[in-house]
Amino acid sequence: MLQAPLPTALPPLRILVVDDQASTREVLSAQLQFAGHAVEEADSAESALQAFQRHRPDLVLLDVEMPGHDGYWVASQMRAAEAGGWTPIIFLSSLDQDHCLWQAIESGGDDYLVKPVSSTVLQAKLRAMQRLRRTQSRLIELSDELRLANEQLTRLSHEDALTGLPNRRSFDARLQQEILAAQREQQPLTLVLCDIDFFKGYNDSLGHVAGDACLQRVGSLLQGICRRPRDYPARYGGEEFALILPLTPRSGAMTFARAVLRTLALTAMPHPSSSVAPHLTLSGGITTCIPDQDTAVEGLIRRADDALYAAKSRGRNCFFSFEMQMDTREQRSASRTAADFQASGRAPLSGFGDLLSPAPPSVNGQK
Ligand SMILES: [Mg+2]
Known part of the structure; x- marks a missing residue:
């Protein structure tokens, strides 16, 4: 032969x-x-x-x-x-x-x-x-x-062909690793699931070629926001993206989510079929925990998915955190309120301990 x-x-x-x-x-x-x-x-x-x-x-x-x-x-x-x-x-x-x-x-x-x-x-x-x-x-x-x-085959089997981000298979494996690491280190682990608002409408009005370009752009923006070496953005499927943010507490996760929304607003990709903004927006679900031996990939994903559903019910273009029991819009005003309390020397609002921590050194809130 x-x-x-x-x-x-x-x-x-x-x-x-x-x-x-x-x-x-x-x-x-x-x-x-x-x-x-x-x-x-x-x-x-x-x-x-x-x-x-x-x-x-x-x-x-x-x-x-x-x-x-x-x-x-x-x-x-x-x-x-x-x-x-x-x-x-x-x-x-x-x-x-x-x-x-x-x-x-x-x-x-x-x-x-x-x-x-x-x-x-x-x-x-x-x-x-x-x-x-x-x-x-x-x-x-x-x-x-x-x-x-x-x-090459190994690389392709772990990569999403359209965005170049890790695919669902890699994401699942990585999340499992990070759960074990966070459990060992007793550090907070955040999982974010997000998807593009009214993406079907985007495709219907601008066509699938523009839809693909849009997914690539969002993938690239998310990758740009994930600056720490262990942050892990992945394409979860369809118009859904998942982000694993190790060593990231609740407040850091919210700060991260606001950075995502701000970046999208500044990028201002026109979205003719959106009823929440003239530009492309994301809705996201956040879950943060210090994993214990019962924490599993499926449970974390389900929780982030439920939070994503909550963000959509709250009008989209926002990220909802179960642990904070609020979305990014509420958190922004709560941050102001908490800062006012702190400036006036009054006791912080209960449950906002993270928000009153010193300013985070990075977008995620921890080194
Ligand atoms: Mg001889």
Whole structure:
């Protein structure tokens, strides 16, 4: 399946010739160069390993008997140095015995020729090795392509194709992680579900292409507002978006929601079919908790969804928080009232403890 027809001419090789006899190296090098190959020479085990590392040859012709370390040792060292690669090694030896051939193959060699080797036999062996090497290179290429394709597939399976935001599958997994983290750290976790008001009308009046562009724009705006590394905006489905805001208390969540509405108002994307504003708006449900062992993904989503429903019943273009029992419009006026109380030195309104905290360092209310 993998083999393409082989061309008659194979590309020249870079060959390392290892032999302690200068005359043998000379003869071999001349033959190889005559056939068009490039040759490096080494006269000992040590210089062979250095040349192997330095030149990364396509093939090694390796003498067996050399002073000091022999060719078997050299082959085993070369194999160890390749770490997953494969350079063909052909032994050239004057020893014509079966156990020598056996040892050559065991030490990492691919073939074993007895000297003197005829030029024809040598060229034929080189061609065979070239073919094997081409197949190996192609396999490596295919394996790299497969790895890249798998990476892309993994990314696509976690990403919403239209907005580029994480999709519902990623969102569910991430929410589960953040619930466990918040439970461990005993920190507040906020979940926000929001959707575009009168989106069906938007599509009906402006068309689906504009509708898609609108979803992309809203996704990008939400992403821009989520500035902390662990904030996680996702496309929940249709015109719904979900945001996981770790380390975010109730008041921080409300401040965040107001920032979203303010950004949408400033962006002022025209919405001809909205009965709440001339521009595009969102309704959102917020739930905030310090999770315990009973807190589950489904429960949090249901709670945020109920809050979203409450926001819609309250006239849309607002975010409702169950824990605060108010929406973003009420919270804005409550903030003013609370600030007035604080300025006048009177006791804060009960249940507004978060609102009276010092000004949050970020839009979410915590670092
Ligand atoms: Mg020798």
